[in-house]
Amino acid sequence: MVNETFVASDPKSAYEQAVEKYGESVELISAKQIKYEDGKLRSEVCIAVPKDLFMEKSFGKISTGDHASEKDEEETLLAELGELKKQLSLMKEDMLDPEDESVVQKVKKLFMKKGIAKVWLDDILASLMGSTILGDATLLVSYLLEEIDESLKVHEETLDEPKIMMLVGPTGVGKTTTIAKLAARYAYLMDKPYKVALLNLDSYKVGAFEQLAHYADIMQLEHITVESVEGFAAGLEALRDYDVILVDTAGMSPYDTKKLIKTVEFVQTDIPRKLEVSLVFSATVKYEDMDDIYNNFSFLDIDSVMISKFDETKHFGTLLNFMLLYKLPMSYFSTGQEVPDDLMVASKEYLLEQFIGDLDEA
Incomplete structure (x- = not known):
């Protein structure tokens, strides 16, 4: 490409x-x-x-002779690189003492079975070559868990200045419900009440406006909807006196380029205050979908991730793997359907407890 x-x-x-x-x-x-x-x-x-x-x-069209020659050279180079990678992999395996191999492989397979990527594990294990930790399964598991803890990042909750929070993400992950929980938290559950408004960009989803409007009516919060970049700027200007503006966006497939481009236009609107973009995705995310979700939403300059549907799974390895590979800070966890109760500030300890429980079962 x-x-x-x-x-x-x-x-x-x-x-x-x-x-x-x-x-x-x-x-x-x-x-x-x-x-x-x-x-x-x-x-x-x-x-x-x-x-x-x-x-x-x-x-334009390139003559087949020269093109074929260049293609042959390229294929030869790729073959040589593939062989080199294979040799390096074998060297890495040979560096492990025979008596340690069963311990390393057992622990590695356990973590991989629970969703942690081989590439991440190999990097960590390579740094332990020659260490006695490789010969003790309990110590090795503890070491890997400590490395996971060190690698995870948390986006601290701060409301010391007015800001706009825009939630983006795939269809069906619970963005609107998460916004309602955040609105209730900021308006009623903090050390002081903040002035909160809701702004809806989700004109694609049938009933999206009504759902957010329903939450706004219950909590007695200002709520408006817009469909254009100009309307977005005007809406933000009308809400300039609010402490927090929570923006709901259209749920979209990671492959829906047109909706993604439209969201980029909203994100890049010239606005006078801080805009935080949070990617919302489910704790039930599939390993095969991780790359697509990250690659297609990351160009929106993601500030943090909010993780929903903790109550719909007992297996958190793939989620943990997502956070390790892409190094995105976590901000909130949605742990159920109740508004506003089932929302918590992201915690490394909480996520690790769920993962360790899954490991213990294995």
């Missing part, structure tokens, strides 16, 4: 340039707003396309 960047006054126009050149099959990598030397803000959208398509659209 080859990456190419398109520049326009807004993300949508830049993305349309990419589609015009390569068609609908382009893969979105990133979208960001940059101030150029002339002082103007412009949007840059980076996409990935197959190398052959890039060469054809950029340079």
Whole structure:
């Protein structure tokens, strides 16, 4: 794949340039707003396309002779690199003493079975070469748990200045319910009551406005809905006196590029106060979906993750693995359906307790 960047006054126009050149099959990598030397803000959208398509659209058809030669060289190089990786892997295995191998492999398989990625475990185990820890299963498990604890990050809860919190994420993860819980927490359950407003961008989902409006009526909070970037800016201006503005967005598939681009436009709106973007995803996330969720939402400049549906699983290894691989700070856990009770500030200890309980069962 080859990456190419398109520049326009807004993300949508830049993305349309990419589609015009390569068609609908382009893969979105990133979208960001940059101030150029002339002082103007412009949007840059980076996409990935197959190398052959890039060469054809950029340079026209290439003679088959030269192309075949370059392709042969490339395939040879890739084969050599693959063999080198294989040899390095074998060397790493050989470095383990025979009497330690059964202990290491047993512990490694246990953690992998519970959802922790081999690549993360290999990095940690490689740093222990020659250590007596490798020969003691109990010590090795304890060491790995300590490394997990050190690697996890928590986004501290702060309300010392007015801010906007926008929740984004896949369809069906519970963004609207999480917003209701946050609204109740900030307005009624903190050391002092904060002035909270709800703003809805979810015009795609039937009933989304009514659901948020229902929560707003119960809690006697201001609630408005908008459908355009201009309306978003106007809505924020109308709510400028509020301490916290909670923004609900459309749930979307990680593959729905058009909705993602639309959300980028909202995120990059020129606003006078801090905007925090939180990715909401479920504790039941599948290992196969992790990369897609992260890669397709990360270009929204995620500040933290809120994890929902803790009550719907007893297996937390894949969730833990997500946090380890992508190093995103956690902010809140949603532990049930009750508003506002089933919400807690994210805690490394709580997540590890759930994971250790799963390990103990094994």
